[in-house]
Amino acid sequence: MRVFISHAWEDKPLALALAQLPDFVDVWVDVRELLGGQTLDPTIVRAIEDSHVFIVLVSRTALAKAWVAKEVDWALAREAQKDRVFVLPVLIEPGIDLRSCAPPFAAFAERLFIDASDTREAGLDKSRAAIGRTLFHWASDWLDQMEPRGDSDRRFVEALEHDLIGFQTRLFAVQAALAWPLATLVQDEALAHLVTVKDEYNRFTEAFIPRLKTMEDPIRWRFGPPAQKGLARLSTFILNEVYHGAAFALNDAIESVNAYEPVLSRDPAALAEADARRAARVGALKPVMDELVERTADYVDTLKT
Structure with a gap:
């Protein structure tokens, strides 16, 4: 399973820590810093398009980043096109009320998200396990829909x-x-x-x-x-x-x-x-x-x- 992790540059260390997921997950984390006014370059678009899941790390810093919002906008449009769940929000900072966020993040208020705000090592282990379980369940659901008989x-x-x-x-x-x-x-x-x-x-x-x-x-x-x-x-x-x-x-x-x-x-x-x-x-x-x-x-x- 290919997974894209969208995040603010300041949250890069936490993105890399959360990217240590089970072996069935192939994670794409951009190592470059993007400028605030930069549009999505073809590399980012291809990476999102080629992913099975788009994870966005939600922090107060990420909420203020224009390029993170652009990536989320693109991913939500991709989700609508796929007609299946594609975007998984992961909250990495406590106290964020998604209902009060500006679009496109406000859309996450009514959907499944994972709380990964405990950044201690034990908390990170728990968050990685929660993300891994969610991805495994999603993959199982998709296989049941696409291949109900286990077709090869x-x-x-x-x-x-x-x-x-x-x-x-x-x-x-x-x-x-x-x-x-x-x-x-x-x-x-x-x-x-x-x-x-x-x-x-x-x-x-x-x-x-x-x-x-x-x-x-x-x-x-x-x-x-x-x-x-x-x-x-x-x-x-x-x-x-x-x-x-x-x-x-x-x-x-x-x-x-x-x-x-x-x-x-x-x-x-x-x-x-x-x-x-x-x-x-x-x-x-x-x-x-x-x-x-x-x-x-x-x-x-x-x-x-």
Whole structure:
């Protein structure tokens, strides 16, 4: 579990002391002093974004620091995006009334916080234990929600691969069905097959495309930012070049099938033109599908290794 600790520079010694957490916790503590007017630099943003939990050490000094407030603001926005608990306030100074604090710290008045104001060694041990227990319980809750059956990364990758291949297989079936000339496609058996594979493709993509758009956070959680960026590139290709691109263009051929009886069968020139468009649409899909197969295989291999 990766944890970011936000704190005032003056509280650095206590931040480092509290950072001595159980082995399952990987703590990020910034060792630089930031200027009061400085905006969040990319290093800080990446460190917060790549963390599972954001801990903020609340002291009267921290409450007066503009950059600590900026980090908390960013972390609370990240928490809302994640739709799960992400920010853990830790009070390191006694007598602070969170309800009377200015935003964004006032938001902590109605949530779980840990009192770590006893800075004696015994108090620090107690505070570290409380933080460790909280992080362990949070991690357990997330695993129960994300993997109620204890699914492994291997099963996760297998399910993703199954979906990606399922998308390809159904689109290949539509492509193959439309490879026949229009005069053949309108025959009963060929038309029934086309309707079947088209309906199967549509049913599958109705679930697959929205699911694909939500996969980046689980990928980041399991395999890290590089894998998340790889999925983003693959998803962009699927959505733009395949689903909304070459695959969507096949609708023109399907419209020609629907127009065959009332229009095209009576107009040889129009039929020849429509058949040429159908062949072009099907031909244009082939290199896109070849690239999709290659990209999918390469990406899945990176997750398996």
